[in-house]
Amino acid sequence: MDNPAVEESSTLENPMPLTQEEKRRLLIKKIWARYPAPENDPAFPNNPTISSTSDGSSTEDTEVTETERIGNTNWCSCERCIKMPTQVESICCREVDAVDACIPEGHQCITQADTFLSQIVHHEHVRIANIAIHLDNIPIVDANNNRRLRKTAxxxxxxxxxGILGKGNRRVIPSCAVNAVRHVFPDPNGSYVGFLYSNDYDASEMAFY
Incomplete structure (x- = not known):
């Protein structure tokens, strides 16, 4: 009569050699056993569902931010800014640290500073500075001269x-200051160039900026 217990013992003591494929599967099984199932992995409990930019904001939020200032002055704190045609120009003096530091105590806008009133929008001072820069006293009534005076201001x-920024370094001027300069040196047609980066200028226009 056969003895199953003896036969099983014999099988365990002399197991059949595993094939390469069986060894590979056994090794993979052991490796997987060392790691938790994906649903139980605590490393990423919540997988992201919205693509994000490098600063952490979502792409959708960024698209809204890029145009949210155009056509309104909700971003203005000094109450003297005007609507600007681009997002980059839509900036208030209170938002720029260097400008905000020059606002006199008790006032809310850079256009109320003594230096701004006595130098930046003082017609005669700007005219003299323009002559010094261009070495050319263009008639004040000339529309093109007003353009030069604005740029000089x-x-x-x-x-x-x-202070001195150096060639090619540019800064956006707050909307309130731009508006004040345009009021003193207006374009007869209401046509203004707006802010341009240094590499946006045409060579023929460089003399004006």
Whole structure:
């Protein structure tokens, strides 16, 4: 009569050699056994569902932010800004640390500073600065001269706030300051260039900026 117990013992003591495929499967099984199932993995309990930008904000939020200032002045704190055609120009003096530091105590806008009133929007001072820069006394009534005077006033504003920046370095001027300069040196057609980066200029226009 056969003895199953003896036969089983014999099988365990002399197991059949495993094939390469069986060894591979056994090794994979052992490796998987060392790690938890994906649903039980605590490393990422909540998988992201919205693509994000490098600063952590979602792509959808970024698209809204890029245009949310255009067509309104909700971003203005000094109450003297105007609507600007681009997002980059839609900035208030209270949002720029270097500009905000120059606002006199008890006032809310850079356009109320003595230096701004006596230098940046003072017609005669800007005219003289324009002559010094261009070495050319263009008639004040000339529309093109008003354009030069505006650009000169902007350069004076930048020099006052930031000092010498160096060639190619530009800063956006707050909307309130731009509006004040345009009021003193208006374009007869209401046509204004707006902010441009240094590499946006055409070579023929460089003399004006």
């Amino acid at each position: 902007y350069r004076m504003f930048i020099a006052w706030i930031y």
